[in-house]
Amino acid sequence: xxxxxxxxxxxxxxxxxxxxxxxxxxxxxxxxxxxxxxxxxxxxxxxxxxxxxxxxxxxxxxxxxxxxxxxxxxxxxxxxxxxxxxxxxxxxxxxxxxxxxxxxxxxxxxxxxxxxxxxxxxxxxxxxxxxxxxxxxxxxxxxxxxxxxxxxxx
Amino acid sequence: xxxxxxxxxxxxxxxxxxxxxxxxxxxxxxxxxxxxxxxxxxxxxxxxxxxxxxxxxxxxxxxxxxxxxxxxxxxxxxxxxxxxxxxxxxxxxxxxxxxxxxxxxxxxxxxxxxxxxxxxxxxxxxxxxxxxxxxxxxxxxxxxxxxxxxxxxxxxxxxxxxxxxxxxxxxxxxxxxxxxxxxxxxxxxxx
Numbered sequence: 001x002x003x004x005x006x007x008x009x010x011x012x013x014x015x016x017x018x019x020x021x022x023x024x025x026x027x028x029x030x031x032x033x034x035x036x037x038x039x040x041x042x043x044x045x046x047x048x049x050x051x052x053x054x055x056x057x058x059x060x061x062x063x064x065x066x067x068x069x070x071x072x073x074x075x076x077x078x079x080x081x082x083x084x085x086x087x088x089x090x091x092x093x094x095x096x097x098x099x100x101x102x103x104x105x106x107x108x109x110x111x112x113x114x115x116x117x118x119x120x121x122x123x124x125x126x127x128x129x130x131x132x133x134x135x136x137x138x139x140x141x142x143x144x145x146x147x148x149x150x151x152x153x154x
Numbered sequence: 155x156x157x158x159x160x161x162x163x164x165x166x167x168x169x170x171x172x173x174x175x176x177x178x179x180x181x182x183x184x185x186x187x188x189x190x191x192x193x194x195x196x197x198x199x200x201x202x203x204x205x206x207x208x209x210x211x212x213x214x215x216x217x218x219x220x221x222x223x224x225x226x227x228x229x230x231x232x233x234x235x236x237x238x239x240x241x242x243x244x245x246x247x248x249x250x251x252x253x254x255x256x257x258x259x260x261x262x263x264x265x266x267x268x269x270x271x272x273x274x275x276x277x278x279x280x281x282x283x284x285x286x287x288x289x290x291x292x293x294x295x296x297x298x299x300x301x302x303x304x305x306x307x308x309x310x311x312x313x314x315x316x317x318x319x320x321x322x323x324x325x326x327x328x329x330x331x332x333x334x335x336x337x338x339x340x341x342x343x344x345x
Contacts, residue, residue, distance in 0.1 A: 024168055115191070122287075125283070126277050126279055126286050129286070130279065133194060136194060143191070
């Protein structure tokens with residue numbers, strides 16, 4: 001009996017919380033490292049289609065994005081598919097200038113590796129996409145990526 | 155001796171860290187951009203004559219503005235497309251209804267028969283992007299399976315498990331992904 005009594009009088013030892021900040025810091029650093037701040041806010045809807053044979057885009061800094069889809073604000077802009085470059089609506093004819101400025105902002109030896117990622121809403125008609133592709137061909141931006149989400153095949 | 159400095163209370167450290175943590179949690183977008191990477195062909199010279207390609211070497215795939223498929227002048231379906239492409243691009247020796255064969259000498263592989271086949275993809279301006287991606291995906295699947303088969307046969311492992319650069323190159327050369335995209339047409343009226 002006396003053995004059990006001994007234990008009782010100490011009570012539960014308090015769990016030391018002194019390492020809590022360290023754990024939180026660890027989590028913090030993890031998220032800090034993996035964080036990519038959203039570069040563009042999209043003003044067009046880009047619900048990406050799904051595909052199974054996808055590849056990862058290697059270097060994020062060497063990718064420029066073109067968004068195509070119907071405007072988020074249908075009341076003001078209508079529901080026809082529009083192109084978004086940087087933060088605003090653009091026409092097909094603005095693409096060469098966009099590509100040139102993207103090239104300007106990269107290092108000379110990295111310019112060849114520049115990829116254009118097309119983020120296109122799935123209900124978009126191919127007409128617009130084709131126009132964009134033709135424009136890209138003209139300015140020599142041959143490397144493109146049709147941005148898609150991963151789909152698992154059964 | 156100098157008086158001991160009062161200890162700084164570190165109890166609120168966790169709270170500060172939490173605050174930062176929450177901030178980064180909220181702003182994190184972890185998505186890696188994935189997709190189908192393609193290379194566009196350089197613009198064609200309008201004066202240049204299109205290359206002469208035998209009828210049997212071309213597989214024509216048309217997608218109309220109702221997202222329906224026409225494969226070699228017959229109605230096709232997404233479910234059978236992959237196998238049709240694969241069958242078309244496989245090696246069939248001495249068979250007139252399949253594309254011609256050339257024997258290429260490739261490093262590491264030796265003399266390999268390769269198909270002269272070309273998949274020609276043509277879509278309408280009114281085709282939906284979703285359908286286009288699905289077709290592209292099926293084509294990619296067909297070529298990937300062909301590569302896997304050859305790679306299994308030659309190197310004993312699947313194509314995407316290959317590590318050596320020259321092995322990948324050899325397979326790529328033996329099974330070239332020849333997809334030609336025709337200039338689009340406005341078949342189905344206004345888009």
